[in-house]
Amino acid sequence: AQTVTQSQPEMSVQEAETVTLSCTYDTSESNYYLFWYKQPPSRQMILVIRQEAYKQQNATENRFSVNFQKAAKSFSLKISDSQLGDTAMYFCAFIQKGGGADGLTFGKGTHLIIQP
Amino acid sequence: SQTIHQWPATLVQPVGSPLSLECTVEGTSNPNLYWYRQAAGRGLQLLFYSVGIGQISSEVPQNLSASRPQDRQFILSSKKLLLSDSGFYLCAWSVESRQPQHFGDGTRLSIL
Numbered sequence: 049a050q051t052v053t054q055s056q057p058e059m060s061v062q063e064a065e066t067v068t069l070s071c072t073y074d075t076s077e078s079n080y081y082l083f084w085y086k087q088p089p090s091r092q093m094i095l096v097i098r099q100e101a102y103k104q105q106n107a108t109e110n111r112f113s114v115n116f117q118k119a120a121k122s123f124s125l126k127i128s129d130s131q132l133g134d135t136a137m138y139f140c141a142f143i144q145k146g147g148g149a150d151g152l153t154f155g156k157g158t159h160l161i162i163q164p
Numbered sequence: 165s166q167t168i169h170q171w172p173a174t175l176v177q178p179v180g181s182p183l184s185l186e187c188t189v190e191g192t193s194n195p196n197l198y199w200y201r202q203a204a205g206r207g208l209q210l211l212f213y214s215v216g217i218g219q220i221s222s223e224v225p226q227n228l229s230a231s232r233p234q235d236r237q238f239i240l241s242s243k244k245l246l247l248s249d250s251g252f253y254l255c256a257w258s259v260e261s262r263q264p265q266h267f268g269d270g271t272r273l274s275i276l
Contacts, residue, residue, distance in 0.1 A: 052207075081262060093208075093254060093267035139207055143262055150261045151198060151210030151223060 050075045052142050054155035061130055062163050068115075069125045069158045071140030079145040082116070082123045083152065088136040096138070099123065101145075127160075135162045166191035170255045170268030178276050183228075183242040185271050187255030190236065195257040197238040198265060199230055202252040214238060215261065250275045 051074045061067045073082070084096040099107045099116050106114050111131075115124045127134055137159050141152040170187045177183060189195050196215050200208040210223045212230035220230050227246050231239045238255060252272050256265040 081264075083264060085267075091252060091270050091272075093256075093270075095264050095266065098264055141207075145262050150196060150213050150215070150221075151200075152208070152265060154207030154209075156205070156207045 050077075050142050050144065050153045052140050052153050052155040054138075054140055054158050056158045057156075058159040058161070060161040060163060063130060063132060065130055066126065066128050067130055067160065069127075069138050069140075069160065071123045071125070071155055073121050073123065073140070073142050073153075075121070075142065075144065077144045081143050081145065082114075083141040083143075084112070084114070084123075084125045085139045085141060085154075086134075086136045087139065087157070088133075093139075097125070130162050132162050132164060134160060136160060166257070166266070168255060168257055168266060168268040170271060172271060173269065174272045174274075176274045176276060177245050179247055180244050183240070183245050183249070183273070185240040185253055185255075185273075187238045187240075187268055188236055189257045192236070192257070192259065194235060195259065196261055196263075196265075197232060198256040198258075199238065199240050200254045200256065200267075202254060202270075204251070208254060212240070245275050247275050249273065 080101045082099045086094045097109045111128045137157045139157045140155040167190045198213045199211040202208045214232045254270045255268040258265045
């Protein structure tokens with residue numbers, strides 16, 4: 049079974065700083081997708097960024113980028129020029145591309161607080 | 165554009181009462197549909213998913229059931245709620261399997 053581990057329950061940084069959230073996963077699959085979701089206090093789950101395992105190039109979406117290390121099974125999220133609106137729970141998620149349950153496996157999340 | 169609606173937003177129910185949470189998707193056809201539960205301080209756990217009308221797959225043994233009576237409608241039900249059913253329930257959809265999933269606003273269910 050796949051597992052996703054987020055080792056930082058909470059992080060706090062000053063506005064405009066850069067912050068990196070860590071995520072590791074365990075799978076025997078070679079083809080899969082990885083995602084970062086953001087859950088602000090409103091509780092809505094918002095897709096931030098995704099990475100396909102067969103692509104070596106790290107995904108980037110504006111201020112959000114990932115460092116995907118497939119051999120190490122690591123998928124960290126970097127937020128540049130952090131803003132107050134980035135305060136939220138961030139969840140790393142995995143889905144395998146092959147057979148099996150068609151659902152996301154989530155980590156337990158990291159609570160990111162951006163201080164003014 | 166596609167939208168997903170989930171209701172009610174909050175629900176307080178006594179132990180032993182029935183449950184019905186509804187989720188509908190607009191702007192797409194034959195979506196994959198999902199129900200997740202988020203316990204306090206935890207990530208999301210997949211409960212059910214559906215790739216078509218009447219096709220339901222269950223991921224964990226539980227007190228809940230799901231149905232898909234129409235293409236874009238997904239219902240989460242229980243005949244008798246337990247205290248352990250409390251949590252935050254999220255519905256999601258994707259265009260097909262293994263693609264990014266898009267979530268509704270969730271239902272906070274409290275069992276008394």
